[in-house]
Amino acid sequence: MSRENIESRNEPVAGEKLIELRVNSQVYVLRVGRGPGELDPAHTLAFTLRETLGLTGTKVSCDKGACGGCTVLREAEAVLSCMLLTIECGGKEITTIEGLKDAKTGALDPLQQSFIDHSAFQCGYCTPGMIMSSKALLTANPSPAEEEIKEALSGNFCRCISQYQVVEAVKAVSGKKG
Amino acid sequence: MAQPYRYIGKATPRKDGLDIVTGESRFVDDLKFERLLHGVVVRSPHAHAMIKSIDSAGAKGLEGVRAVLTREDIPDFKYGNPRVFRLLDRKVRYVGDAVALIAAESEQIAREAAGLVAIDYHVLPAVFDDYEAMEPGAPQLYEEFPGNVLPLGDPFLGQKSMVEIRTGDVADGLSEADVIIAGKCGYDNLPNPMPMESPRVVASWGRGVEGRDCVTFWISNQAPYLMKVILGAILGANLDVRVFGGPCGGSFGSKLMSWQPMCYAALLSKNTGRPVKVVYSKEEHLGSFVLRPSSRLDIKVGMKKDGTVTAIAGDWLIGTGCYSQTTQAQVAVGCGEAMIALRCKNWSVKPKIVCTNRTASGIARGFGGQELKCALFPILSRGMEKLQIDPLDFMKKNFIKPGDGYLWRDAQWYDYRGISFTAMMDRGAEVFGWKQKWKGWLTPTSVEGAKRIGIGVGVHGNADVGEDVSEAYVRIDSNGSIVVHSCLQEHGTGQRSNGAKVVAEVLQTPLEWVSMTPADTMVNPFEFGPFGSRGTYVILGAIIRAAEDARSKLFEVAAPMLGCAASELDTADGYIWAKSAPKRRVRWQRALFQRTILGYGRFEPDYSLSNCLMSFVEVEVDTETGNLVLQRVVNATDVGQIIDPQGLAGQLCGCLGTAGIDSAIFEETILDSSTGRILNANMIDYKWRTSSEMPTIDNVVFQTPMPTHRFHAIGVGEIATAPGPSAVLMAASNAIGAWLDSYPVTPCKVLRALGKVGNAGNKQRAHTARKRGAGD
Amino acid sequence: MKTFDHYDAHSLDEALGLLANRCGKARINAGGTDLLGLLKDGVLPRYPELIVNIKTIPGLGYIEEDGERLRIGALARLCELAGSKLLRERYAVLCEAAGAVAGPQIRNVATVGGNLCQDVRCWYYRYPAHLGGTMECARKGRGPCFAIKGDNRYHAILGGRKCFAVCPSDLAVAFAALGGQMTIVSPRGERKIAVGDFYSPLGNGLADDEIVKEIDVAKAFGPGRQRFLKFTVRKPIDFAIVSVAAVTEEKNGVFANARIAIGGVAPGPFRAEKAEEKLIGKKPSEALAAEAAEAAVEGARPLSKNGWKIEVAKALITRVIGS
The missing domain is CATH 3.30.390.50 (CO dehydrogenase flavoprotein, C-terminal domain)
Incomplete structure (x- = not known):
């Protein structure tokens, strides 16, 4: 690359920029800007989901990428929505806890039902993140070993210590379709 | 044991389970409000300073800022014990202390505005060490507390409250002893209960129906009614306080100390005429909210060869940080809990509460007793070692038994009405394999290369299982549906589901007929809240009585229809019949035609019972790196009757987190000794147990029926954290063959105890350790 | 988090142009798991005006052997390193180091370049702004190193000078053992630097207008x-x-x-x-x-x-x- 080439390059003119965010198979078009209801470039995905789209099932606890409370799926992979800028999430399919139910029938994902059956929660604040990490695991590896389940949940904090019951809940649906 | 019950003791789904797994649970921060403003706190950079001036013009000028409040803009609200701690003061007493409050259209704007408030401070010397705070010439935090020492006693506990343990004659006791141990030990690493959801609140100030000022709070807490009482006392009598308690993302006691954020939100709301939300960041949560109190013990213990403790005498220093709300109550309860764990006739333990320039200590699971006993048991261990007493035998011998008694938090003597826990402890030991694994004091269970296994045991009991008052109504509507009026907020124990469960059991209805009112103080009677394992005995007790009262009233209505006395009747699944003629049944709806039945239940405190939990732990210590791994935990308890097996398992597994067992392994709040800043106020540097490193836990649960409860149960959740930390210290000491008596057992401390790392080049630390008597 | 301008770069040239135009007031986002924490805590002495997203630059996520060298694009994600068959068989330290970073969710987002360039974890340096203000220290260009007299339990035992923070990157250690070198691009062209030489006590060797493009490693000697x-x-x-x-x-x-x-x-x-x-x-x-x-x-x-x-x-x- 030549020096001239770079110096002559102007920054893009600030104009109307739209971000197409796909969440739970629904498309939201957000206008980038700093006004009310607009997508500030500094908004994290967690903020946008909760405050702009009203999808408050995703929980924010540490807001620094350590606790896993805000885990969502990005193209079936578990990611931390507090550590992603929404403006960088356009075009990718995002799935939140609200998107796990069968869209047509409203039936719970087997994982959700298993969490209920095992009382795999105490206060329930970490549960959406736990379920999303588990979902990512089961999608990639439908029959995980117990150690793989624990490893997949290693970035999810639970202060009440629901982990023993969470592992049982995940084991109960592993090897099954869903 | 045969289960005579329809629901009690059986796994039933949590009523809120569907909401939790679908993300539909509405925690405070999930609620939607019209015209909501966001409140933030401007916090002090100094540990101790006078505020000379505050210039908030810059902050006020920022677009979107709706209010900037300083001390001069607000009423002089005070709270705490004693009631001298101001909401905003002329003085700041820790790094992070509140200086000003801001409300803005978004949190982002409010935070930016906080950076624009210009404050001029006169910096004062600060004190961070509890012993140094009492020395002559030490910086003084409050004019009211010379020497930084706070008065003991908590009026909340009654006219008198426990301010020391004093019984018998310690001189006599010591003269009877085969060995006398003088020792010092601290449990002073200030672990944080750290619920996942940080403190937060929404307040809306407005006119009530009668034209009186009214403030409504939406809280994330565990005691909405108690918060109504507390906030009413702070905000003044001419105000209606209404509190909604929705799902709470963990509290472990700590969030009862939410008067400050609640007042911040209320005042900002009053000032702006709009609802205001205050959400602490995790950094604020860890740096400017509640820590466990620090505890340092300096005592003499007399012990006989048979494990009898003949005397315990000495001083207990409790560090409360910059102020106290409940520390005196924790001292009172802790003293009682020591007596429950140790059948000693001669006591003289004198507590002293001291304040220093760090964020406040307050409630954490294990309330006082954990703090005292984590410092006491390592000292007792020295005596057991001298006399070659197996700690399991010692704890079995010394834990309270029928025929004994104790002084409780109100300084009254209680004759113990509960059961013996000895068989349960034996069974726990058997499951753990104690006999095979115990090789004597300071002796590892096994050695493999650099890795050594050690075991330890701890025990705890609490007579607060019957503390304070609960009330409830059970309402049967004309269509037969049942509503429980209780101000019980769900904070993770599943007690709201259990509330519905016991009512369905009493009235013999399907579970889904029973629902709970929201925890709204306007529609519910008094409820102290789920503390001290009181939920099972007290809260459910009140609900059960209300259900029984409703049942009686229903029978009174139905009796004439069946032509017999109400006492002759029975009911199930919405039918009523005479026991003598079960075939002739009346449907509830007939009895309830144009009628509502309202049963009332109240539970008066009962301090004559204790629960018990014994925790056995096995650790592996790497003598080359100093690393400690918790491999196995066995918890043994007797709950009388299981209400919900999954909920109980969850409570017992909770022994690890919430400043529990892990406070002996890696949990600590690291306060910088020169600046007073908390260095690990984030969830990377504050260590907590990860999901992939859970030890094996076995819970041994006995069910010896407790005569005092309708379903013979007793609560145990709150004490799950308490026996473990000292057990870990014991296990680690045994593993490496050298005493460890400082929490947490970091690799550095292990290597130092093994003589692999000297104190050279570590003078500052050595000095502090000597002063603390930390005994490195 | 305070606001900033944001731009998705579609080529290295474009990204470099943006950096050059902002004269040190722009920051690269190559994953964000470190950067967003720094921004939220208000730690950086100079808050960036512009964030340049380079994850939109195509073709920088490769992990491949090319003749005598292993080449890894700066945007290869840690999960991809940890799961790479090639690395597992021939460059196991890289595979293990990548798998040892943080947790699964972070590894799904964090990149090699970002991991190597992340800021230090010193708790004095990182003290958050909203809890009484950040701490001005030697690393930030003014003030002492608080670790020298303070709680330095995790700080440097070797090579500290003025600042005693340690390099937090696990991959840097693996690359150093493998003798890896970084390719860094700037308006001045390309340069190469050994990973082991990239760090100094007061910061890493990346100038304001530079971007890490690739890390390469000579084929490991023998079957070692x-x-x-x-x-x-x-x-x-x-x-x-x-x-x-x-x-x-x-x-x-x-x-x-x-x-x-x-x-x-x-x-x-x-x-x-x-x-x-x-x-x-x-x-x-x-x-x-x-x-x-x-x-x-x-x-x-x-x-x-x-x-x-x-x-x-x-x-x-x-x-x-x-x-």
Whole structure:
């Protein structure tokens, strides 16, 4: 690359920029800007989901990428929505806890039902993140070993210590379709 | 044991389970409000300073800022014990202390505005060490507390409250002893209960129906009614306080100390005429909210060869940080809990509460007793070692038994009405394999290369299982549906589901007929809240009585229809019949035609019972790196009757987190000794147990029926954290063959105890350790 | 988080142009798992005006062997390194180091370039703005290093000067042992720098207008042995207290080659050359491993509270070499 080439390059003119965010198979078009209801470039995905789209099932606890409370799926992979800028999430399919139910029938994902059956929660604040990490695991590896389940949940904090019951809940649906 | 019950003791789904797994649970921060403003706190950079001036013009000028409040803009609200701690003061007493409050259209704007408030401070010397705070010439935090020492006693506990343990004659006791141990030990690493959801609140100030000022709070807490009482006392009598308690993302006691954020939100709301939300960041949560109190013990213990403790005498220093709300109550309860764990006739333990320039200590699971006993048991261990007493035998011998008694938090003597826990402890030991694994004091269970296994045991009991008052109504509507009026907020124990469960059991209805009112103080009677394992005995007790009262009233209505006395009747699944003629049944709806039945239940405190939990732990210590791994935990308890097996398992597994067992392994709040800043106020540097490193836990649960409860149960959740930390210290000491008596057992401390790392080049630390008597 | 401008770059040229135009007031986002934390806590002395997203630049996520070298694009994600068959078979230290970073969710987003360029974890440096204000320190260009007199239990025992923070990157340690080098681009063209030379006490070697494009490694010598060990309080989440990456080769029963790098002890990955010398030509044994470990930490100068890290480093080196 030549020096001239770079110096002559102007920054893009600030104009109307739209971000197409796909969440739970629904498309939201957000206008980038700093006004009310607009997508500030500094908004994290967690903020946008909760405050702009009203999808408050995703929980924010540490807001620094350590606790896993805000885990969502990005193209079936578990990611931390507090550590992603929404403006960088356009075009990718995002799935939140609200998107796990069968869209047509409203039936719970087997994982959700298993969490209920095992009382795999105490206060329930970490549960959406736990379920999303588990979902990512089961999608990639439908029959995980117990150690793989624990490893997949290693970035999810639970202060009440629901982990023993969470592992049982995940084991109960592993090897099954869903 | 045969289960005579329809629901009690059986796994039933949590009523809120569907909401939790679908993300539909509405925690405070999930609620939607019209015209909501966001409140933030401007916090002090100094540990101790006078505020000379505050210039908030810059902050006020920022677009979107709706209010900037300083001390001069607000009423002089005070709270705490004693009631001298101001909401905003002329003085700041820790790094992070509140200086000003801001409300803005978004949190982002409010935070930016906080950076624009210009404050001029006169910096004062600060004190961070509890012993140094009492020395002559030490910086003084409050004019009211010379020497930084706070008065003991908590009026909340009654006219008198426990301010020391004093019984018998310690001189006599010591003269009877085969060995006398003088020792010092601290449990002073200030672990944080750290619920996942940080403190937060929404307040809306407005006119009530009668034209009186009214403030409504939406809280994330565990005691909405108690918060109504507390906030009413702070905000003044001419105000209606209404509190909604929705799902709470963990509290472990700590969030009862939410008067400050609640007042911040209320005042900002009053000032702006709009609802205001205050959400602490995790950094604020860890740096400017509640820590466990620090505890340092300096005592003499007399012990006989048979494990009898003949005397315990000495001083207990409790560090409360910059102020106290409940520390005196924790001292009172802790003293009682020591007596429950140790059948000693001669006591003289004198507590002293001291304040220093760090964020406040307050409630954490294990309330006082954990703090005292984590410092006491390592000292007792020295005596057991001298006399070659197996700690399991010692704890079995010394834990309270029928025929004994104790002084409780109100300084009254209680004759113990509960059961013996000895068989349960034996069974726990058997499951753990104690006999095979115990090789004597300071002796590892096994050695493999650099890795050594050690075991330890701890025990705890609490007579607060019957503390304070609960009330409830059970309402049967004309269509037969049942509503429980209780101000019980769900904070993770599943007690709201259990509330519905016991009512369905009493009235013999399907579970889904029973629902709970929201925890709204306007529609519910008094409820102290789920503390001290009181939920099972007290809260459910009140609900059960209300259900029984409703049942009686229903029978009174139905009796004439069946032509017999109400006492002759029975009911199930919405039918009523005479026991003598079960075939002739009346449907509830007939009895309830144009009628509502309202049963009332109240539970008066009962301090004559204790629960018990014994925790056995096995650790592996790497003598080359100093690393400690918790491999196995066995918890043994007797709950009388299981209400919900999954909920109980969850409570017992909770022994690890919430400043529990892990406070002996890696949990600590690291306060910088020169600046007073908390260095690990984030969830990377504050260590907590990860999901992939859970030890094996076995819970041994006995069910010896407790005569005092309708379903013979007793609560145990709150004490799950308490026996473990000292057990870990014991296990680690045994593993490496050298005493460890400082929490947490970091690799550095292990290597130092093994003589692999000297104190050279570590003078500052050595000095502090000597002063603390930390005994490195 | 305070606001900033944001731009998705679609080529390195474009990204470099944006950086050059903002004269140090722009920051690269190559994953964001470190950057967003710094921005939220208001730690950086100069808050960026512009964030340049480089994840939108195509073709920088490769992991491939190319003739004599392994080449990894700066945007390859840690999960991809940890799961790479190629790395597992031939560059195991990289695979293990990548898998030892943080937790699964972070590894799904964080990239190699970002991991190498992340900021230090010193708790004085990182003290958050909204809890009483950040701490002005030597690393930020004004003030002392608080760690010298303060709580330095995790700080440097080797090579600290003015600032005693340690390099938090696990990959840096693995690359240093493999002799990896970074390709850095700027308006001035391309330059290469050994990963081991990239770090200095007050910051890494990336100028405001530079971007890491690639890391390459000479094909590992022979079929040697590679091991990575990381000592932390907890396996997930934590940054290394001490880590060791070792790449060794034996011929005729003696060490023919050895490269050992230690992490968590110095401003950058520390090449334990003295330990390597001890090994060459000698038969592997426990005793030799212990001797090498002693040699590795010979120059260590602990602060008041971090002497224990020397013992941990020795134990790790002994295990890496000995077993």
